[in-house]
Every structure is written in structure tokens, then in C-alpha cells.
Amino acid sequence: MAQKHPPVTLKQVAETAQVSRAxxxxxxxxxxxxxxxxxxxxxxxxxELGYSxxxxxxxxxxxxxxxxxxYLPENVSTLSYYMExxxxxxxxxxxxxxxxxxxxxxxxxxxxxxxxxxxxxxxxPAREDAIVDRLLALGLPVVTGEALPDPNQSAAxxxxxxxxxxxxxxxxxxxxxxxxxxxxxxxxxxxxxxxxIEDSYIDWCQRHNVxxxxxxTSMDELTETTKxxxxxxxxxxxxxxxxxxxxxxxxxxxxxASEHGRHIxxxxxxAAAVDSPALSYVDPGVTAVDLNPRDFGRRCMNLLVRILxxxxxxxxxxxxxxxxxxxIYRASTGAGNS
Amino acid sequence: MAQKHPPVTLKQVAETAQVSRAxxxxxxxxxxxxxxxxxxxxxxxxxELGYSxxxxxxxxxxxxxxxxxxYLPENVSTLSYYMExxxxxxxxxxxxxxxxxxxxxxxxxxxxxxxxxxxxxxxxPAREDAIVDRLLALGLPVVTGEALPDPNQSAAxxxxxxxxxxxxxxxxxxxxxxxxxxxxxxxxxxxxxxxxIEDSYIDWCQRHNVxxxxxxTSMDELTETTKxxxxxxxxxxxxxxxxxxxxxxxxxxxxxASEHGRHIxxxxxxAAAVDSPALSYVDPGVTAVDLNPRDFGRRCMNLLVRILxxxxxxxxxxxxxxxxxxxIYRASTGAGNS
Numbered sequence: 001m002a003q004k005h006p007p008v009t010l011k012q013v014a015e016t017a018q019v020s021r022a023x024x025x026x027x028x029x030x031x032x033x034x035x036x037x038x039x040x041x042x043x044x045x046x047x048e049l050g051y052s053x054x055x056x057x058x059x060x061x062x063x064x065x066x067x068x069x070x071y072l073p074e075n076v077s078t079l080s081y082y083m084e085x086x087x088x089x090x091x092x093x094x095x096x097x098x099x100x101x102x103x104x105x106x107x108x109x110x111x112x113x114x115x116x117x118x119x120x121x122x123x124x125p126a127r128e129d130a131i132v133d134r135l136l137a138l139g140l141p142v143v144t145g146e147a148l149p150d151p152n153q154s155a156a157x158x159x160x161x162x163x164x165x166x167x168x169x170x171x172x173x174x175x176x177x178x179x180x181x182x183x184x185x186x187x188x189x190x191x192x193x194x195x196x197i198e199d200s201y202i203d204w205c206q207r208h209n210v211x212x213x214x215x216x217t218s219m220d221e222l223t224e225t226t227k228x229x230x231x232x233x234x235x236x237x238x239x240x241x242x243x244x245x246x247x248x249x250x251x252x253x254x255x256x257a258s259e260h261g262r263h264i265x266x267x268x269x270x271a272a273a274v275d276s277p278a279l280s281y282v283d284p285g286v287t288a289v290d291l292n293p294r295d296f297g298r299r300c301m302n303l304l305v306r307i308l309x310x311x312x313x314x315x316x317x318x319x320x321x322x323x324x325x326x327x328i329y330r331a332s333t334g335a336g337n338s
Numbered sequence: 339m340a341q342k343h344p345p346v347t348l349k350q351v352a353e354t355a356q357v358s359r360a361x362x363x364x365x366x367x368x369x370x371x372x373x374x375x376x377x378x379x380x381x382x383x384x385x386e387l388g389y390s391x392x393x394x395x396x397x398x399x400x401x402x403x404x405x406x407x408x409y410l411p412e413n414v415s416t417l418s419y420y421m422e423x424x425x426x427x428x429x430x431x432x433x434x435x436x437x438x439x440x441x442x443x444x445x446x447x448x449x450x451x452x453x454x455x456x457x458x459x460x461x462x463p464a465r466e467d468a469i470v471d472r473l474l475a476l477g478l479p480v481v482t483g484e485a486l487p488d489p490n491q492s493a494a495x496x497x498x499x500x501x502x503x504x505x506x507x508x509x510x511x512x513x514x515x516x517x518x519x520x521x522x523x524x525x526x527x528x529x530x531x532x533x534x535i536e537d538s539y540i541d542w543c544q545r546h547n548v549x550x551x552x553x554x555t556s557m558d559e560l561t562e563t564t565k566x567x568x569x570x571x572x573x574x575x576x577x578x579x580x581x582x583x584x585x586x587x588x589x590x591x592x593x594x595a596s597e598h599g600r601h602i603x604x605x606x607x608x609a610a611a612v613d614s615p616a617l618s619y620v621d622p623g624v625t626a627v628d629l630n631p632r633d634f635g636r637r638c639m640n641l642l643v644r645i646l647x648x649x650x651x652x653x654x655x656x657x658x659x660x661x662x663x664x665x666i667y668r669a670s671t672g673a674g675n676s
Binding site: 067072079080082083084086087090091093094099100101102103104105116222223247248251252254255256258259276277278280281282283285 | 405410417418420421422424425428429431432437438439440441442443454560561585586589590592593594596597614615616618619620621623
């Protein structure tokens, strides 16, 4: 099992095929100058030996690096979402023979200038994130997962989940289950997806003549800030449903509500705007929006590949694609079981 | 914000500095042949313009790609662990100016032969994983996160957590809290870390004259298989503590135990061998082993860099480093609070 052998070289292919290195190279690259019989023999031998041409050299020649850089936010409370989305990105990249590299968080200075990539994917850009500004300034083709939150920024493309629709669906579900005073707990960090959920929550409240109750949480100290916000909502007394924007926050709401003697799924309904495996494992399971992160990641990479291939001129209007989402109902909102 | 400009070229640096391209190149690479005054002027201008030499070309010259490939297992029930470990790998890679790429899962055939990297990190290799075999056969320097489970396989280095120590610590803690018949729920997938936990569990049982109770779960269908195993353990009647090997599995144990009318932290103690944010958010919080995944990832990358720099000959004995771990006590094992 532990056989270690260096990569096969062009020289080995040439020697085995008993042709010159130049002839082997011509045969492999499909250039004229060798007979068809030689070409077939060289291809056959290269395949048998497992020869792969030096990718770095090939990429340099085609003036493409073959690399897509991916930037994930640093303080992520929905780690499983990003892991799944990253797997989706890598799966889709492979179809185009692209390699995915991850942009590091640590340095806020020089190294970004060296980013050696054909294009860039930024997942969930946050408004306060200086690295996002600096990445955009590199001039590479960029696709964002969810929109850029700053109207002065622009990307070549964006993949967006319809958070407005799922937010209304959850609030309507609360309502029809008898919970008429829903509150939301949203990150202080400003991202397009959380801002659109807040907006649709406020719209919904206006339509239903309910005063909006918005409390905050911070990605840095998710448990403590969520528990504090939950206490504030529950001490008020009227709150009968809480939509927590992240999966981790929803779990912290549930823990705090139990300490307050509230019964989740009965006298307090809870939902999360992002699903994660944990929300189905806990008891009661927590209703949440399945954002299909693996599929979402694939769509991001696919859109970037299309943009790279199209060589379209940068315009102010990004190409926009919508990703499918679905509310998964569980016992935390009164569903039977699961 | 949305300024897009192409990267600065050597030509632009040379023109701005009013020297030939060759002179600019010599100055930037520190070669003799230009005056110190010219060299200083060129460096100054290159810095002002934000010039970065073409990394692909430079790497090719130094016969290094500057790329480290990372392989993560496909069916991961502990997604936040791998996400954190990956962030740690990327952070540490940056210190050595290395780029991290992720090996895709989808294709089980040709593309691995093309892997263009100086070295390879494999996290939690599983015994049945054909991709691991094929990656090892590439002949690249490899560091594994946790050991290779197959004694016929070998890597240049490995970073290992002391699962034996933490397993004994948890079982002793169960015991001193009055739970004398602990069971474990372990993945059917064979990995070195889970195998070492099973071994130390069996050792502990022998020392305490207890019959081992080992049930299984599958990463593919974690919730259902864990719930099934939990039911089997609870119907038996004597089981008073369960160590679940993954964080997701521990949550599923807790949900199933509640349905069975057991009170977690009181008449049933629960712990997980891998911590995750969710385990601290739920009520009661679940005791778990903090494997310090971000630090673990950094250690993996650091060890690989040392191996690459040392140019040591491949030997059968991998360089081994131990990563620090700690049991985090929460209410699921009777701890006061949190």
C-alpha cells in the first residue's frame, strides 16, 4: 500500500516509446510533426505509465492559473453550512479541472496582493470585513455567495437564496399555529442575507399590525449574547415565537427558554433561518431553512466558471442566480414529530 | 470600492523606474549586475505599484508548486471540527507562503494522478477509503491528522490526539458520579481515533470488571442509526452512561433518551468524544473532548512544512506529534451548570 514513486516524467514516456522527448511532447500535445502511429503509441504508453504533464507549466502557458480562491468569513457560527458549501465548490471545480484554494484570515496586510488565482468566490460577505474590500480591489472576476451588503461594492456575479420567501413562510406558520407575537434574533454583523430577513420580518409585522421585536447576537460570543437577548424577549411576556437567524443561536434560544420554564413547540415556538445537522438531532427538533449548502456552493463555482469563460466586460449589474431553499418543519414549531 | 485593475507587470515597474526589463528583474531578484542605487529605486517603485512577481513562474523555477493539498473525509458528522481544522491549516500555511487546495471527493478515478502539490495532508483517514490509498500511492510527502488505520500504510508524519487518556478520564468521571455500566456508540467506519477509543474503553471495562457494551452508528445515517443503538442500550436497563464518539451522535443519544423518559445528567450520563459548538448550546450541555481543531490543523501543516524543508529520506517510522486535548465538563454528566 505504501508504494512511493515519483511522478512519471516526459523523459520516461519518451524512452519507453523509443522516441525523442520532442517527439513525445509533440505527440502528447497533438501538434503535427509526428506520425499518427507514433502519436497513438505515445498516448498509450503515457496512459499506462500514468503520465501527467506538469500542470504548473501548462497553466502558465495558457496564462491561467487553474486556481479559484475562496474566502469564507472568519467568525462563523454556522460552520457546517460553510463546510458543506465548500465541499460543493470543490466538487463543481473538479468538473472544470480547477483547483480550490482558501484565502487565509490571519494577515490583514500584504499577502492578498499575491493572490494567484483566475477568480474569487466570497461567501457571505460582511459589511465590516476589511478583507472583503481588499479582495474586491484585486480586480479578479468575483462571485459572491449571497449579495455584497454594501451598495457601493460590486461583483461579476452572485448566487442568492430567497430569504424573504422562507422568512414569510415561517412567520405565517408561527401565526397559523397560534403564535402571534414573533420576535427575531439577528447577528450584529451586517450581511445581505440577515438584512433581507430583517426587512421581510418588519414588512410582515406591518401587515399583521404587530410591533417588531428585534434582538441581537454576536458571532463572537454567540451563546452568551443569544441567551441575553432571549431573556429580554421572554421577560417581556408577550413573545410566543422566536426566529433565530443562525442554527447555533436557535439552540441557545432553546436552552435559555427551557431554563425559563417555557415548553418549546408548545408555549414557545422556535425556528432557525439556517439548518444544520444538530437541529435535527436535538429534542425537540428545530424547524429551520434548508439552504442546500452543497448545491449552493456548486452554483457559486458554476457561475464563476461561466463568467471566466464568457470573458464578459465588467458591468455594474452582477449576474444573479437564485438557489432553491425549503423550510424543514420539526417539533419546535408544533410539528408532530422528528 | 469596485475598482478593477489588472495586476502590475514587470514591464510597468521597469518603465516607471526607467530601466530595462532585465535590469528590473535582476534588481527584484537580488542578482548582481545592477547598481545598488538602481536596485533600491526598483524595489521602492515595485512596492509603491504593488507589483508581485508571477508566483506560478517563480514556483516552477524553484521546482516547488507552493501548494499543499488537503483531503477531508467525505461523510463527516463532525463538520465544525473539520471546518476549524481547515482554518488552522490555512492559517499556518500562510506563514510559509503556501497555498492550501482541497482534494475533491467526487471522482474515484483519473484526476488524482494530476495532483499538483508539494505535499499532502489527510485528516482522519478511514480504512475503507479508496481515495486514501490512491493519494498515498502518489509518492508525495504526507502528514495525516490522526494515524493511518491500516498498519500496511505509512506516512512521513502524523499528528495525534491522546484519545486513550481522555476516554479514561470520561469513564472515570462517569464512575465517580455513580454510573458504573457505561456503553459506547462508535462509527462503523474504521478510523485510528475511533479504534483507539474502543480499545481504551475495553481496557477500562476489564479493569472494572464490567462487560463492554459497544453499539454502532454510521456516518451516512447518523441520526437513525444512533437512535436505534441508543434504544438497544436503554431497553437493556443496566446502561447508566453513554459515550458517543461524535458530537452529532451525542445529540441524537440525548434526543432518544428523552423520548425514553430518561433524565440526562441524572439517571443517564452522556458525553461525546468530539466537542462542537452545538454541545454547549443545548440544554443540558453535553460533556465532550475539546480536540482544539484549529490548533490541530496548524500542527499538521507545521509538521508537513518541517518535513518538506528537511528533505529527510522516507522511513517506515513516521514523525509523530501529539496535540493537546481537554475534557470539557457540562451538565450531561452531572456537572453543576453550563
